[in-house]
Amino acid sequence: VEVDEQQGRAQLRWSRYRGGRFGGYRVERRSGEEEVFGVVARLAGVTDTVYVDAGVAPEVSYFYRVVVEAGGRDWPSAVSGRQGFALEPVALLAPGVDPQAGAVRLRWTRFAGPQFQGYQLRRKVVGTDQEEVVGEVASEADTSLVDGSARAGVDYEYRVVVQAAGRELSSNTVETRLLLPPVLLSAPRVESRTASATLEWTRYQGPRFRAYQVLRRTA
Numbered sequence: 001v002e003v004d005e006q007q008g009r010a011q012l013r014w015s016r017y018r019g020g021r022f023g024g025y026r027v028e029r030r031s032g033e034e035e036v037f038g039v040v041a042r043l044a045g046v047t048d049t050v051y052v053d054a055g056v057a058p059e060v061s062y063f064y065r066v067v068v069e070a071g072g073r074d075w076p077s078a079v080s081g082r083q084g085f086a087l088e089p090v091a092l093l094a095p096g097v098d099p100q101a102g103a104v105r106l107r108w109t110r111f112a113g114p115q116f117q118g119y120q121l122r123r124k125v126v127g128t129d130q131e132e133v134v135g136e137v138a139s140e141a142d143t144s145l146v147d148g149s150a151r152a153g154v155d156y157e158y159r160v161v162v163q164a165a166g167r168e169l170s171s172n173t174v175e176t177r178l179l180l181p182p183v184l185l186s187a188p189r190v191e192s193r194t195a196s197a198t199l200e201w202t203r204y205q206g207p208r209f210r211a212y213q214v215l216r217r218t219a
Contacts, residue, residue, distance in 0.1 A: 001064055005085040008114025008165070009054040014066045014077060022046045023069035029053065032061035032082060058087045058113070058165050087113045089169035090143075092160050095176045102207035104147040104178055108160045108171060115165035116140045123147065126155040126175060134158075150178045180206040 002011045012027065024044050028037035041051050056062060061084040068075040096105040106121060119137040124130060135145045150156060156178075160171040181204070189198040199214065 001080045001083050003056075003083055003085050006112055006114065007054075008056060008058065008085065009052055010056050010062065010064070010083055012051045012053065012064055012066070012080075014049050016049050017046055017068050017070065019070055021071040023072075025049075026067040026069060026074075027051050027053075027064070028067060028076075029062055029064050032063070032084075037063075037065060056083075056085070058085055058115075058167070060084055085113075087162075087164055087167060087169055090119075090160055090162055090171050092158060092171040092174050095158065095174055097176060097178055099179060099181045099206055101146075102148065102150075102152070102178065102180060104150050104156070104158075104176055105144065106147065106158055106160075106174075107144045110143050111140055111162050111164065113162075113164055117163040119143070119145075120161040120163065121145050121147070121158065122161060123150075123156050123158050126157050152178050152180045154178070183212075 002013075003009075004011065014025075017025070024042055025048060026039055027041040027043070029040045030037045040053060040055065043051065053064075061082045063082065064080040066077045068077075090111050091109045093107045093109070096107075097103075098105060108119070111119070119142075121134045121136070122131050123134045124132065134147050134149070137143075137145060147158075154177065155175060157173050157175050159173045162169040162171075183204050184202045186200045190196070191198070201212075204212070
């Protein structure tokens, strides 16, 4: 028995029956928690010695055997060893912060298991329990997403949840903070005769500009 973890199936092979009065092969399976074998397939050809079981579930152990029906009797094979496969989560990579776009760019490894349903990027503010869904990705090959709703100066914690085979698999978490590009204030030009100060600064190069605010304090 060979288990394909990416496809979520088990392939069985057995030796061909060489006797007379052949009636068929009966492929039987039981889970690790069951005591009785159940029939999963019947093969009528004596040369049919391969069967693919696509009905296995993740995180479950199985045992297999092949029963030859011949001469009005059943001739069971030896029982296979324990078989099963596990679903593995993806790994969330280090995020990239884009100050000019005001966004956080996130990437993760591709899911390598069966029955993929979607990726879900989740975010919460560090130190809180309230989590929100930033975005969802339906393509298994699409492993990136841009969070354009992050607020500047806030510490966020991100994780990617893979939905597959009716389960949710959580990645590792990463923390990051979006910092927008600052402006540079030049030394003020003070005019004594008019009791005024002229201030100049570099232009803001980031997103979501609303206004400049000039603040002053007395020493």
